[in-house]
Amino acid sequence: MSQLRAAITAVNGFVPEDVVTNFDLEKMVDTSDEWIRTRTGIIERRRLKGEGKGSSQMAIPAVQGLLEKRGISPEEIDLLICATVTPDHVFPATSNIICDKIGAKNAWGYDLSAACSGFIYGVETGRRFVESGQYKKVVVVGVDKMSAILDYQDRNTCIIFGDGAGAILLEPTEEEFGIMDSILHADGSGIDYLHQKAGGSAYPPTEETVANRQHFVYQEGKTVFKFAVTNMADVSYNIMERNNLSSDDVNWLVPHQANKRIIDATANRMGLPSERVMLNIQRYGNTTAGTIPLCLWDYEKQLKKGDNLVLAAFGGGFTWGAIYVKWAYDPS
Ligand code: UT7
Numbered sequence: 513m514s515q516l517r518a519a520i521t522a523v524n525g526f527v528p529e530d531v532v533t534n535f536d537l538e539k540m541v542d543t544s545d546e547w548i549r550t551r552t553g554i555i556e557r558r559r560l561k562g563e564g565k566g567s568s569q570m571a572i573p574a575v576q577g578l579l580e581k582r583g584i585s586p587e588e589i590d591l592l593i594c595a596t597v598t599p600d601h602v603f604p605a606t607s608n609i610i611c612d613k614i615g616a617k618n619a620w621g622y623d624l625s626a627a628c629s630g631f632i633y634g635v636e637t638g639r640r641f642v643e644s645g646q647y648k649k650v651v652v653v654g655v656d657k658m659s660a661i662l663d664y665q666d667r668n669t670c671i672i673f674g675d676g677a678g679a680i681l682l683e684p685t686e687e688e689f690g691i692m693d694s695i696l697h698a699d700g701s702g703i704d705y706l707h708q709k710a711g712g713s714a715y716p717p718t719e720e721t722v723a724n725r726q727h728f729v730y731q732e733g734k735t736v737f738k739f740a741v742t743n744m745a746d747v748s749y750n751i752m753e754r755n756n757l758s759s760d761d762v763n764w765l766v767p768h769q770a771n772k773r774i775i776d777a778t779a780n781r782m783g784l785p786s787e788r789v790m791l792n793i794q795r796y797g798n799t800t801a802g803t804i805p806l807c808l809w810d811y812e813k814q815l816k817k818g819d820n821l822v823l824a825a826f827g828g829g830f831t832w833g834a835i836y837v838k839w840a841y842d843p844s
Pocket of ligand 1: 668672
């Protein structure tokens with residue numbers, strides 16, 4: 513029997529309506545549209561507004577649309593993995609909430625925390641369930657409501673991030689398509705440079721943690737930038753090398769959208785021209801676990817069966833990695 517692979521058979525995304533432009537941010541912090549555009553590539557990002565609305569509010573429509581596109585019912589989902597660092601609650605898992613709201617009565621699931629690498633960690637995990645032969649329909653949704661943990665007084669962080677969700681369906685195939693290879697890494701010493709200090713069990717919420725603004729994202733941008741440029745480029749190059757892929761063989765780089773300069777450096781290392789690099793940072797900013805599936809959603813119509821994709825990310829943890837995907841379907 514030939515090897516069972518996990519193929520991506522559908523993709524969908526969701527971003528909230530509310531747009532926050534660089535000019536809007538100029539009114540909140542000491543920054544400028546010009547600085548943000550040239551240093552990051554971002555022009556605008558989305559923000560989920562409304563009391564009591566968490567990440568699930570974006571993941572639910574993303575997954576519902578995914579099922580509609582594939583023409584399957586929620587009861588057919590076996591497993592739903594939700595990659596997020598902004599879960600609706602500390603517990604229960606946002607995955608459980610999504611499954612309940614969409615009627616995925618036969619699914620089990622869990623949340624996966626790997627920050628900006630959350631989606632690729634989720635794909636690697638989901639793929640293994642499919643390859644085991646026991647699971648036929650696995651949903652991986654990457655979602656973050658970064659606006660919930662952003663300090664709109666901190667120009668180092670509030671200009672970068674946005675809210676959004678993207679989802680894929682993984683199904684088994686015996687053909688030579690799907691998730692072909694992956695290289696993933698983690699280095700927990702990165703905590704010093706990128707974290708949300710309070711709200712977990714180490715520093716539970718107190719009046720002091722709130723007053724000290726410790727429930728917001730802290731990032732030492734320059735340091736993270738250096739790690740990101742080197743590691744995302746290296747791992748993307750390494751996965752090409754391991755799979756004997758030349759620059760001409762790679763149809764698309766699907767990079768995490770943290771900073772256009774990091775994306776350009778990665779593409780350069782891989783020898784790819786910008787026409788083969790997915791980019792939507794200008795519209796959505798950095799949606800953390802949402803960036804890669806949102807790119808796939810935006811570019812889906814340009815993807816052809818057999819295309820070679822390299823998904824690559826770097827983020828909090830530190831976590832980073834790359835996944836080689838052979839696209840499994842033509843545009844409908
Ligand atoms: O997705 C998860 C992983 N995260 C990342 O990959 C993000 C990695 N880091 C970055 O993308 C970049 O480091 C940032 C976009 C966060 C910052 O860009 P940078 O080019 O590294 O800027 P910097 O922090 O070195 O600051 C350069 C200057 C400083 O002024 P001086 O000291 O040169 O006078 C900052 O104070 O720019 C200033 N600055 C700003 N100016 C206007 C910093 N933030 C801003 C701002 N608006 N928002």
